[in-house]
Each structure stands twice: as structure tokens, then as C-alpha cells.
Amino acid sequence: MAALSGQHRLSGQRRLERRWGLLMAVPAILGFAIFTAGPMVASLGLSLTDWQVGGAPSFVGTGNYTALADDELFWKSLSATTYYTLGAVPVSLIVAFVVAMLLNQRVRGLPVWRTIFYLPTLVPAIANVVLWIWIFNPDFGLLNSLLRQGGLPTGMWIYDENLAVPSLIVMSTWAFGNTMVIFLAGLQGVPQHLYEAVSVDGGGPWQRFRHVTVPMMTPTIFYNLVVGVIGTFQVFNQAYVMTEGGPNNATLFYVYYLFRKAFRESEMGYASALAWVLFMIIMIVTFLMFRNARRWVYYEMAGGR
Amino acid sequence: MRRRELLALAGLVPLAAACGNDDDGAAENIQLQFMYWGSTFEQKAVEKMLKAFEQSNAGTKVKPLFTPDEYDVKLNTLVASGNVPDVGYVPMAMSYRLAEQGKLVNLFSYLDKYPQLASYLPDAYLWYGKDQLHGVATANEIELLWYSKAAVAEAGISAPPAQASSAWTWDQLVENAYKLTVDQSGKHPDESGFNAGQVRQFGISSSITYAAAWYGFLRSNGADFADPTGTKCLLDTPEAIEVFQNLQDLIYKHRVAPGPGQLAATGDDVPGTNILLKTKRVAMIVDGHWSLLDMNESKVDYGIGVLPKYDEPFTTSQVAGASAVFAGSKHVEEAIELFAFHIDPRYVDLYEQGLWMPQERKYYEDQAAIDSWTKNDSHPSEFRTAVVDYARDHGVPDLRGRLKNLSAINSDVLTPALQEIETGKRPAAAVLKEVAPKVTSRMQGWHHTQEL
Numbered sequence: 131m132a133a134l135s136g137q138h139r140l141s142g143q144r145r146l147e148r149r150w151g152l153l154m155a156v157p158a159i160l161g162f163a164i165f166t167a168g169p170m171v172a173s174l175g176l177s178l179t180d181w182q183v184g185g186a187p188s189f190v191g192t193g194n195y196t197a198l199a200d201d202e203l204f205w206k207s208l209s210a211t212t213y214y215t216l217g218a219v220p221v222s223l224i225v226a227f228v229v230a231m232l233l234n235q236r237v238r239g240l241p242v243w244r245t246i247f248y249l250p251t252l253v254p255a256i257a258n259v260v261l262w263i264w265i266f267n268p269d270f271g272l273l274n275s276l277l278r279q280g281g282l283p284t285g286m287w288i289y290d291e292n293l294a295v296p297s298l299i300v301m302s303t304w305a306f307g308n309t310m311v312i313f314l315a316g317l318q319g320v321p322q323h324l325y326e327a328v329s330v331d332g333g334g335p336w337q338r339f340r341h342v343t344v345p346m347m348t349p350t351i352f353y354n355l356v357v358g359v360i361g362t363f364q365v366f367n368q369a370y371v372m373t374e375g376g377p378n379n380a381t382l383f384y385v386y387y388l389f390r391k392a393f394r395e396s397e398m399g400y401a402s403a404l405a406w407v408l409f410m411i412i413m414i415v416t417f418l419m420f421r422n423a424r425r426w427v428y429y430e431m432a433g434g435r
Numbered sequence: 436m437r438r439r440e441l442l443a444l445a446g447l448v449p450l451a452a453a454c455g456n457d458d459d460g461a462a463e464n465i466q467l468q469f470m471y472w473g474s475t476f477e478q479k480a481v482e483k484m485l486k487a488f489e490q491s492n493a494g495t496k497v498k499p500l501f502t503p504d505e506y507d508v509k510l511n512t513l514v515a516s517g518n519v520p521d522v523g524y525v526p527m528a529m530s531y532r533l534a535e536q537g538k539l540v541n542l543f544s545y546l547d548k549y550p551q552l553a554s555y556l557p558d559a560y561l562w563y564g565k566d567q568l569h570g571v572a573t574a575n576e577i578e579l580l581w582y583s584k585a586a587v588a589e590a591g592i593s594a595p596p597a598q599a600s601s602a603w604t605w606d607q608l609v610e611n612a613y614k615l616t617v618d619q620s621g622k623h624p625d626e627s628g629f630n631a632g633q634v635r636q637f638g639i640s641s642s643i644t645y646a647a648a649w650y651g652f653l654r655s656n657g658a659d660f661a662d663p664t665g666t667k668c669l670l671d672t673p674e675a676i677e678v679f680q681n682l683q684d685l686i687y688k689h690r691v692a693p694g695p696g697q698l699a700a701t702g703d704d705v706p707g708t709n710i711l712l713k714t715k716r717v718a719m720i721v722d723g724h725w726s727l728l729d730m731n732e733s734k735v736d737y738g739i740g741v742l743p744k745y746d747e748p749f750t751t752s753q754v755a756g757a758s759a760v761f762a763g764s765k766h767v768e769e770a771i772e773l774f775a776f777h778i779d780p781r782y783v784d785l786y787e788q789g790l791w792m793p794q795e796r797k798y799y800e801d802q803a804a805i806d807s808w809t810k811n812d813s814h815p816s817e818f819r820t821a822v823v824d825y826a827r828d829h830g831v832p833d834l835r836g837r838l839k840n841l842s843a844i845n846s847d848v849l850t851p852a853l854q855e856i857e858t859g860k861r862p863a864a865a866v867l868k869e870v871a872p873k874v875t876s877r878m879q880g881w882h883h884t885q886e887l
Contacts, residue, residue, distance in 0.1 A: 183515045184536040203847060268696050269632060284632065289696035291858060377695065377854040393508040395843060396532065398515070 177402035187399065194403035204404070206379050207387040208411075210295060214365055214383065217299035219358040223351065226306035230313035231343075244314075251307025259371045262301045263288075266372075288373050294380040298368045309354050316350030317343070348427040356419055363412050384408055465766050467773055470500040470510065470523030472756075473790075474707065476732040477725075478503070480790055484783045488776050495769055514538060519761040521770040522777065524573060527835040528842030530561060530757040531882065534569030540760040540767060542774075543568040546887070549775040551795060553887055558753045558832035559794040562883040570759030572836060573778060574791035576723045577752045577826045578647055580740040581708055581730070586636060586718035587738070590614040595719065595740025597817035599748040599829050605681055608743040612638030612691035615718035624690040631690045638691035640698070640711070641721040643682050644853045646845075647754040647833050648721050652678045654831045656745035665838060665881035671864075671871035678745070679856055679863035687859040693717065695857050709733045723754050724822060727789030731813045739821045741829075752830025780808055789813040792826060799827040839879040848873045 140148065177194055181187035198204045233244050250258065265272045266287035274284040287297040324342045333341070369375050369386035376382075388408070392401030471481050478501045485497040500520055502509050507526050513519050514533065525533060533539050543566045546553040552571070559571045580595045587594050592611050596602055603611070613625050615638035622629040642648040646660075653659060658674035661667060669675060685692035698706065698716065708722040709729040713736075721742065730737050742750050758778060764770040780786045780793045786808040797804040809818050835841055852870035856863050 182532070182536075183511045184533055184538050266696070268694070269634070274632075278632075286694075286696065286858070289694070289858065291855070291860060376851065377858045378851045390846060393505075393511050394528075394846065396511050396529070 173402040173405055176399050177406050179399045181399040183396035183398055190399070194400050195407070197400070198403065198407060203379065203382065203387060207382045207384045210380065210382050211363060211365065211384040213295050214298060214302075214381075215359060215362040217296065218302035218362050218365075219355065221299055222303045222306050222309060223354055223358060225303045226309035226354070227313050227347075227351070229306065230310045230317055233310070233314055234317045247310060248307040251305050253305075255367050256371060258305065259367050262304070263372055265301075266297055288381070289377060291377045291380045294373060294377065298365075298372075298381065301368070302362070309358065312354055313347070313350055316347050320346045345428045346430070349429055352419075352423050352427045356416060359415060359419065360412055363408065363415075465495045465769050467495060467497045467522065467764075467766060467770055468500055468520035469497050469773065469777070470502060470513075470520040472502055472506045472524060474503075474729055476728050477790055480728065480785050480788055484777060484785060487782060488773055491776075491782070492769070492772065495773075497773065517763065519763045521764040521766065522760050522773050523758070525570065525757045525759045527561070527572075527757055528845075530570060530759060531563055531839070534561075534563040534567070534759075538762050539569040540762050540764070540771070541567050541569065542571075542760065542771070545771055545775075549771075551779060551781075552775060554796055555794040556753075556796055556799075557884070557886070558830070558836070560884075560887075561757050561836055562885060564883055565885065567883075570757040571778065571794060572753045572755040572833075573758040574725070574755050574785075575752055575794050575826060575830075576725050576754040576792060577750045577822065577830055578651055578721055578723055578742060578754060579726075579750070579821065579825075580719055580742050581712060581722055581726060582719040582738050582740060583712040583715050583717075584736045584738050586615055586712075586715050590718070594738050597738075597740055597821035599741050599744075599820075599825050602741045602744040602748045605743050605745060608639065609685070609689055609691065612685065612719065613689065615639070616691040629690070634690075634693070634697070636715050637693045637697075637717045639685060639719045639721075640692055640717045641682060641685065643679065643857045644850055646835070647723065647751040649678060649682065650834060651742055651750040651831060652682075652745065654749040655742075655747060660834055661838060661878065661881075666875070666878045668871045668874035668878060670874065671868045676864045676867055679853075679867060683856050683859060683863055686857075694859065695854070709735050709737075712737055724792055724826075725790055727813065728785075731789055737815075739815060739817055741821055741825050748825075748829050749831050750825060750829055751833050752826055753832040753836055755833075757836075787811050787813065792822070799823055837881055837884075839882055840877055844874055844877045848877065 176187065178189060178191060179187035180190045180193070229247055233240065233247065237243065253261070264270075266289075268274060268284070268286050268289060271287070273287065277284045285293050285297075288294050320343060324346070325338050328338045328342055364385050365383050366385040366389065369381045369383040370389070373381040375386055375390070384404070385408070388401050388404040391397045391404060469481075469485055473481065478499075481501075482499050485499055489495060489497055500523070506524070507529055510519075510523075510525065510529065519538065525539070530539065534541075542552070546568075555571060556575060559575060560568055561570045561572065563569050582595055584594070590611075592614050595611075613623055615636065616624050616634065617636045618630045619633040619635050620628070620630070624631070650660065653675055656674045656678050658672055658678060659669050662669055670679075682692075686694045698711065706716075707729055708720045708726045710733070711717045711720060712730075713733060719740075741748060758774065760767065760770045760774050776782055778791075778794065780795070780798060783791075785791045786793055786798075792798075793808060795804075798808060799805065805819070805823055808814075809823060838844075848870055852866050855861060855866050
């Protein structure tokens, strides 16, 4: 402190800015400390105990973590969640990318189209889920009505053990708005002169897409991929509102199982261990994605990789 | 504002709170909290009951904590933060645990002070050890066969019997359900061209995943959920398999009952029995007695029948959550007063309104006492035989108040298996033979019971 103030004292304005800057950031910092960092530390501690709501916690070391290995439902929920993530992330990335490409064309009424495609994202999550319960309704649902009119076989969708997760994957493409907007921003950042260069060399739309759009978009794709994977691993609403984890645990998503353990069965210690395992899984998956990114993500600034 | 002023203000808050506490201590102003769930009609009825308590106990205020959804989640959170209500409903999945953790008052020693609590039906008491009573089932609810009178009249069949002695056999139920099931073009399931995907009116709805709905059938067929020690699951016996196969057949073989999702919602969120009968979406529904309040409130043209039987007729009784007093209460005596009040038909009109069935034995045996809650507009003429007599002579208590660890058994293994039966992918025998050993491995015996 002494050295700092001795060497170069901050000007009045800098001091003022620093003080106010910190003050303005305090709500965010406090919010993070109280509602995120604090509970995280607490849950790490709790995960080493057998705490049940209402009882006194006693230390069990890594007991909860070793118990996970024998927990059939833990593995079931992990596989259901992985299945969902492997389906939902690529499908929504592709849909969002395609729509972003379309919305990047010069068509009439562009702002209207952009609004319409973004609209589902603004629908509150639960309203969205309730809407899809109706779409999937076996008797009166939109989906089966359309299939029936087309003379196609209908399905039980979320009420069928084998179709439940695929149905939810289809549903996940619905709220692609945020991903789409990021893609759109990325697309508009692709330098025009590269497209012109391809045209000069006699390349058509496919070559432009393949050799300019895709490589230039890899950082955006990568970003959406990482955010998508992290978010999708924590899927909860669909299991909670639509399926209650059923039928026969087909949609027993990880966070829903965690919620059930924590708040229905009051096994807070065990649920905390579940939370930390998920945190680790997401960390590792994200780390691997970053490692792998060097091979396919192209950063213009990085001097050609 | 200066920091010092802020601190001074902050200092005042606990002081003010402390003053508030002192006031509470005086007999003038006692504040109790009563936590409960239920339909919106039920919410009003319970609030009225709490008002009645306030009137007969001057100086005591009761704050209703109506919690229609996620009751267990909310209550768990309150327990974790030490802010429990004084009196309230407790789902039985939680009540035994909370009792063992010392979070619920042991009511055993209060039975002398409140003699009306001492003459309950034996199955109403919830024991967690010798002379350790953590509560009672709030009301003696039983499962019944509700039906739409209009639908029955249209089909030209005789109504489901209201006397246990003349209960339909399962085959009679199926036969009548055929006549009550109609698709959009007016065809029945046994007619050619019947479209099972476009059913206008289902004949019957009886839950496969909700134990109270099938436990009576199980017992009626000579089966049971567990052996006498409560440590072996008997769902893989031929008699149990028959019951579940019959339920599955209602949906997929006879096509007279809705499958999963066909009542336009999921899980517990299907429309209420009152709505399903009023709109004639379903003609007959197996559901609890508590539906009576909503039936009357929404003016359904309903009738009440007893459940179909296999051998001896049985229905599940004591299908309710626990009512209990929380140990954290600052006013335990007053809380117990409220506890005794809130389930006493002398003061509470929830019995006359049709929400609850009393727990005191005399309300099933003594004519004047029976009349006191059933002789009114909200109880139809068949109520005496279809409910009062049926409950007294043919009730078998719900498993939730009797079998240890049942909530974990349900969520971990049983419900997923029953969902498999419900979705019709595999016959009941295959599913039950697979799940019974898993249930057995999680069983921990029966809860303690004792005579008073």
C-alpha cells in the first residue's frame, strides 16, 4: 500500500472512479458470494456428511461418493442426461445455425422474422413446457394430429419410455433464440472480402459456406457448444413438470434426481455429493472440449492458429 | 446515510423483534401457524375452521400457510431453516422421519387431556415407538367408485352398487365399462371400427401408480403388499399379478380406461375427478372420499359406489397425510389445543361439507353421531352404505402409515415399475417378478402399532 501510494498517487478522478466502481460492483459481488460461492462451499462440506434435513450432520468422509457407484439411479440419471445432451446440443446448434444463416440473408421484413424466431425464447420456461405437454398429447396433441392427417403412425411421445428423451430433444430446439442471435452476430462479423475472394476464384454458395463461413464461425460454434453442453447437462424443467422423471425413469435427468434426493427425500448430504460430481463432470467435459478446440477452432487474430 | 446511522438502524431491528417476542408471551396475543395443502375449495374450508378456532380461543391468532404444491419441498426447507409451523399436515413420507428426529411433539401424554383423541379408529394413530405418537391421519379417507349419473343413464346400465355386499365383481366392472366407453363416432370398444385414439368418454379410470387406488383390490384378491414381518414384498404372487394385469388390461386389452397422458396431463396433474365426471371425460373413477367437497362445489351430477371386489370387498382407508404438532412451537399447549380442535367434528364443518371423514369411532357406530355429519345436502343418500358402513367394515389401512421406508421404495423402484405396467410395454407378471426382490431389499418392517 505504502509503495503504491508513494510511487504514483492516484489522481482524484481515478480514486473517485475506483471507489464508485467498487461500490457499484458490490451488489454483484455480494450476490455471488452469498448465493453462489457460499452455498458451494457449504455443499462441499455437506457432501462429506450424512445430513438429513432436521437431523444433525455427522461426518462420513467420502462415503456419499463411494455410495454413488452402487446407486442404480445415479447411473440411470447420468445416462439419461448424457443421452439428452448428445441429442439436444447438436440438434439445437444445427437448427440455430441454419436459422441464423437464413436470417442473415437480405430478405424483406427481416426484423419481423428475427423477432418471430426469437419469440419462443421469451416464453417463460414453464409456459413453454406446458405448451409442449399439449403438443405431445397422444389424443389431441398437435403432433399426433398432424401425423394422423398425413397418414403417418402416431406416437405416445413423452409417455413412451423409448420416445420420451427423443421427444424432449425435439422440444429443446424450440428455444434456440439465444444461440441463434450469437450465430447471427458471428455471421455478420465474417469479412465480406473473403466471400468475394471465393467468388473471384469461381466458387459457388457451397464453397463459400464450406471454406469461409464455417471456418470463420468456428469460434462462435465453439462458444455455443460449450455453453450448450454446460446448460444441457443441467436440464431440469422438462423432467420436473412434464414427466416427473418417468416413464420408468426414462427422463430421470441428473439435476431432477438431485432435487428429488435433496428436497423430497431430504438427503442433503447425498444430494450435495451428487451436485459436486456433476460439477466435476461438467468441468472435465468443458476442459476436454477446450483441449480439443485447438484442432478445429480458427481464430483470425491468432496468426493462423 | 452515514455508516453509523445504518448500524444504529440495524441494531434496532433485533430489538424490535425482541419486543415482539415479549408481546407474544402475554396471553393477549398468541400467533400460531397452520400449514396445509388442498384444492381451492379446501383452502377456504380450512381457513374457515381456523377462524372458528380464533373465535373460541380469544387472544390466539392462527396464520394459514396454504401450500398447494411442493408441500414436502417447502416443509423440508422450513425444517432446515428452523422455521417450522406450529401445527399442520405432514406427508406420511416425512412424518415418521421428523418424529424420529424429535421435530414433532409426542402426543401420547395428551390423550388423557383430550379424551376425544383417545377413541379414534385404531388405524388412525401414527406410532413411531412404544407410547410414542407423532400424530394421527388427518381424516379417515377411503377409496370409492365415483360415477357420472348422466353417463350411467345414457348407457342404460344399473349404477355401481352402493353396498359392499352387492359390489360388482371385476368382470361386471369390465362389462359395464365397455358400455360406458364411447369414441368420437359413438362406438364402443367391442364394436368394429372403434377408434381407441379418439375416445370421447372412458368407462373407468383407476390409477396403477397410486397405491391407495389398488391396495383394496390387492387385499380383496387375497394378496398383500408385504408378508407379516413387513420385510418381504409379495407383489410377485399370482394374486397380486392378477390385480395389476387386470388394471393394465383395462387400458390396452379392453380399452375402457385412459392410458398415460390421455387425460391431458402428466403425473398428479390430471384434472380433478369432479371435472372429469362433470365433462363426462370419464364415466367412473376410483378416487378418495375427499373428492366429495369438490364434487358438491362444482355441482357435479355424481353418484358413489363401492369398489369392485374379487373375493371379500375391501377398500383402502386412512388415505390421508398426518396431522401433527411441531416441536419447535413456542406455544406447545395452544398448538395442541388447535390440533385437537382442527380434527373435532363438534367444531369443524369440514366433515359436514364432505372433505373429511371423522376418526372417532362413534361417528361410524352411533346413529346420532353418524347423522351429525352425514345428514345434510352435501352427503347423498347412498353415503351411509357406500361410505360409512363400507369404511367401518371393509377398510384396510393405507400402506403409507404402516410400512417403513415406503417413500424411498416408491420413488426408487416401485413407481418406475408401475409406470412400466401403465405404459403397457410388458405384462404385469414380468415387471412385478423383477421388482419384488428390489422392493424386498429396501423393506424395513412395519411401523409400531399398539392398543390404547
